[in-house]
Amino acid sequence: xxxxxxxxxxxxxxxxxxxxxxxxxxxxxxxxxxxxxxxxxxxxxxxxxxxxxxxxxxxxxxxxxxxxxxxxxxxxxxxxxxxxxxxxxxxxxxxxxxxxxxxxxxxxxxxxxxxxxxxxxxxxxxxxxxxxxxxxxxxxxxxxxxxxxxxxxxxxxxxxxxxxxxxxxxxxxxxxxxxxxxxxxxxxxxxxxxxxxxxxxxxxxxxxxxxxxxxxxxxxxxxxxxxxxxxxxxxxxxxxxxxxxxxxxxxxxxxxxxxxxxxxxxxxxxxxxxxxxxxxxxxxxxxxxxxxxxx
Amino acid sequence: xxxxxxxxxxxxxxxxxxxxxxxxxxxxxxxxxxxxxxxxxxxxxxxxxxxxxxxxxxxxxxxxxxxxxxxxxxxxxxxxxxxxxxxxxxxxxxxxxxxxxxxxxxxxxxxxxxxxxxxxxxxxxxxxxxxxxxxxxxxxxxxxxxxxxxxxxxxxxxxxxxxxxxxxxxxxxxxxxxxxxxxxxxxxxxxxxxxxxxxxxxxxxxxxxxxxxxxxxxxxxxxxxxxxxxxxxxxxxxxxxxxxxxxxxxxxxxxxxxxxxxxxxxxxxxxxxxxxxxxxxxx
Numbered sequence: 001x002x003x004x005x006x007x008x009x010x011x012x013x014x015x016x017x018x019x020x021x022x023x024x025x026x027x028x029x030x031x032x033x034x035x036x037x038x039x040x041x042x043x044x045x046x047x048x049x050x051x052x053x054x055x056x057x058x059x060x061x062x063x064x065x066x067x068x069x070x071x072x073x074x075x076x077x078x079x080x081x082x083x084x085x086x087x088x089x090x091x092x093x094x095x096x097x098x099x100x101x102x103x104x105x106x107x108x109x110x111x112x113x114x115x116x117x118x119x120x121x122x123x124x125x126x127x128x129x130x131x132x133x134x135x136x137x138x139x140x141x142x143x144x145x146x147x148x149x150x151x152x153x154x155x156x157x158x159x160x161x162x163x164x165x166x167x168x169x170x171x172x173x174x175x176x177x178x179x180x181x182x183x184x185x186x187x188x189x190x191x192x193x194x195x196x197x198x199x200x201x202x203x204x205x206x207x208x209x210x211x212x213x214x215x216x217x218x219x220x221x222x223x224x225x226x227x228x229x230x231x232x233x234x235x236x237x238x239x240x241x242x243x244x245x246x247x248x249x250x251x252x253x254x255x256x257x258x259x260x261x262x263x264x265x266x267x268x269x270x271x272x273x274x275x276x277x278x279x280x281x282x283x284x285x286x287x288x289x290x291x292x293x294x295x
Numbered sequence: 296x297x298x299x300x301x302x303x304x305x306x307x308x309x310x311x312x313x314x315x316x317x318x319x320x321x322x323x324x325x326x327x328x329x330x331x332x333x334x335x336x337x338x339x340x341x342x343x344x345x346x347x348x349x350x351x352x353x354x355x356x357x358x359x360x361x362x363x364x365x366x367x368x369x370x371x372x373x374x375x376x377x378x379x380x381x382x383x384x385x386x387x388x389x390x391x392x393x394x395x396x397x398x399x400x401x402x403x404x405x406x407x408x409x410x411x412x413x414x415x416x417x418x419x420x421x422x423x424x425x426x427x428x429x430x431x432x433x434x435x436x437x438x439x440x441x442x443x444x445x446x447x448x449x450x451x452x453x454x455x456x457x458x459x460x461x462x463x464x465x466x467x468x469x470x471x472x473x474x475x476x477x478x479x480x481x482x483x484x485x486x487x488x489x490x491x492x493x494x495x496x497x498x499x500x501x502x503x504x505x506x507x508x509x510x511x512x513x514x515x516x517x518x519x520x521x522x523x524x525x526x527x528x529x530x531x532x533x534x535x536x537x538x539x540x541x542x543x544x545x546x547x548x549x550x551x552x553x554x555x556x557x558x559x560x561x562x563x564x565x566x567x568x569x570x571x572x573x574x575x576x577x578x
Contacts, residue, residue: 010480011401018394019409021450025428026416032427043429092315098308106312108564112319115556117509119530120549124322126534127329127542130342135325138343169318174571181572201304230422233511237531251422251512258426259516271423282418 033275036268043262050265057269067270069245070253076160077167077249078228085168085224086175086217093179094209114173118233121170126238129153129162153239156246163234163247171227175220182216183209215289222285226278250274324348330357330546338542357547364544367529368521369551376525378441380507383448384500391451391499392492395458396484400470410459416452422512429516439519448507454499461495462488498570501563508556526552 037057041050061067096107113121128136129152137149152162186208194204232251235241241248241256248256250270258267325347332338333356341347362369398406398413428447429438437443465488473483489496511527518524530552533545560567 007480008403011397011403014393014481014484015397015401015403015409017390018450018455021390021446022413022416022452024431025447025450026419026424026452029424029427029431030419032430033424036427036430041430043426091311095308095311095315098305100305100309100312103312106316107568108561109316109319110312111560111568112323112557114505115560116553117527117530117556118511119527120553123530123533123545123549124326126540127325127342127546128322133339133343135343135347177568177571226420230420232422233527233531236511236515237534254422254426255512255516259429264426264430267426271426275420275423278420278423279418 030275033268033271036265037272039265041265041268043259043264053265057266060266061269061273066245066248067253070248070250073160073245073247074229074231074249074251077164077231078225080160080164081167081228082221082224084164085172086220088168089172089175089220090179090213092172092176093183096176097180097183110176111173113170116170118170119237121166122234122237125162125166125169126153154243156243159239159243159247163231163239166238167228167231167234175224178220179213179216182213186212218285218288222281226281229274229278229281321348326546326549329542330550331355332543333357335541335543342542357543358551361544361547361551366521367532369526369529369548371521372524372526372529373551373555375441375523376508376527379444379510379525380504382441383445383507384503386445387449387451387454387503388496388500390449391454392458392489392496393484395455396462396488398455399459399462400465400483400488401480413452413455417456419452421447425513425516428513432517438517439523441523443517444510444514444523444525447513448503448510451503454503457499458492458495461492465491494566494569497563497566498573501567501570 038052038054039050040053040057092110096103096110100106116124128134131137131151131154132149134152136152140150141147150158152158190208190212191204194208199207230251231249232255235247235249235252236255239247241252251274254267254270254274257263257270328347328350329338329342331350331353332341333352333354338347361367397403398410432438432443437446469487470483473487478486509527510525511531514525514528515531518528521529530545530548533540533548
């Protein structure tokens with residue numbers, strides 16, 4: 001009996017540190033976030049004490065044109081980057097899963113972008129997008145034969161696309177590796193059987209590869225969407241939310257409101273709305289994957 | 296060669312792989328070439344032409360500038376990033392694996408609810424918590440320090456969950472045998488479970504390494520100057536002002552920043568690929 005209680009004390013001592021950290025880093029800030037969203041809390045204390053303001057922040061937020069613009073921009077970014085990035089990842093995974101020469105060299109090279117911090121990627125792409133004579137503008141002029149240049153980062157119609165391409169380049173290897181794992185889980189016998197049935201490579205993809213990747217696809221769809229909704233670093237370094245707010249995302253707006261202009265109460269309302277949206281998406285994954293398990 | 300590739304159906308994959316590799320290597324080559332060119336005027340003239348991809352001059356001038364610049368001390372930033380990354384990893388792995396071992400193999404009745412709570416927090420986006428965390432850091436008085444950058448990375452629900460998965464698959468007989476041999480619960484964790492979990496440790500360490508090494512939003516908010524600022528924030532500071540961007544210096548900074556990670560990756564390549572792949576399987 002003494003041994004048992006001794007062992008339990010040990011267990012508790014091993015569990016408590018992690019719990020304390022989770023409470024201090026996640027649960028308390030989470031509760032504070034909700035509390036702040038109902039107050040006029042400022043980042044730096046003012047002479048006037050902080051007061052409870054009810055749902056004022058939420059009312060103002062939902063009437064805030066800039067907030068809706070940020071939501072629209074974030075959704076636009078997600079809608080563009082998710083299919084684009086996943087298509088590249090899947091194509092790359094399939095190419096690197098085939099018996100091509102120098103396969104391990106190609107695999108190593110294609111992982112490189114994942115290793116570069118986002119700020120380095122932004123530096124590289126700022127150079128590629130440079131006006132008037134960056135590499136991409138020279139390519140553009142070469143193809144169109146015109147003397148004009150495209151202001152990739154500064155133009156309101158191209159800024160978002162520029163962010164999409166840069167972001168896909170920076171993070172596709174992660175999804176590629178997960179696709180590669182998924183492809184290797186598909187039994188080779190299925191491909192053999194399809195071949196015996198006379199299926200062409202496109203039909204083999206339709207009837208074996210694509211259904212075999214169903215769970216991986218759902219997982220990556222959610223993962224990449226959530227990743228896209230968090231877009232911040234690229235915006236903060238490269239576009240500063242501009243031009244004219246065309247690349248202001250939810251997290252960038254939260255940062256501006258809460259940090260730059262110090263309106264913690266208002267920004268906390270943004271954080272709560274953001275949290276609810278991300279949770280809903282994560283929940284969707286659970287449901288989709290569970291359905292798969294049942295059927 | 297071509298005929299054989301065509302017959303085996305690998306021509307298309309090969310072409311795609313080559314295009315992909317060029318799309319990755321050309322920008323990196325340009326970064327390297329420009330970092331070796333000390334003449335800013337010449338960089339601007341050559342930008343985009345073939346000369347910005349194939350180095351003609353091999354000068355370390357930009358590297359010397361970047362490494363010696365007292366207003367932007369690269370060595371200091373590197374040390375900061377290393378201190379923050381290594382301490383986060385070390386503390387996080389010890390604390391999270393201990394907790395996970397209790398949840399997987401312990402006898403405490405609260406294990407189930409605690410586990411559920413941890414799994415629920417996996418989906419909480421860290422970005423939505425930065426403001427209250429910033430306020431708390433201000434109350435405790437640790438703004439602009441190493442601690443403030445290390446502490447948030449330690450609580451990692453995903454890491455606990457991955458350790459938990461591994462530990463629950465350990466054979467019960469092994470644990471039981473050790474208990475009969477007189478091992479305490481902690482000793483079983485320390486001398487049996489941890490030595491067996493080297494692959495999980497490296498997988499979690501690598502995933503968390505990328506996360507901490509690349510951290511940007513939080514360090515921007517909690518650092519005030521070069522003393523505790525990490526590399527990512529220093530890199531970001533080259534941009535955004537309306538000044539002319541010193542491309543040679545920026546690229547020398549970028550190369551200096553990327554090389555340690557790429558070397559680390561080349562050494563750990565197999566574990567690296569395995570760890571990202573295993574993170575996906577859990578879906």
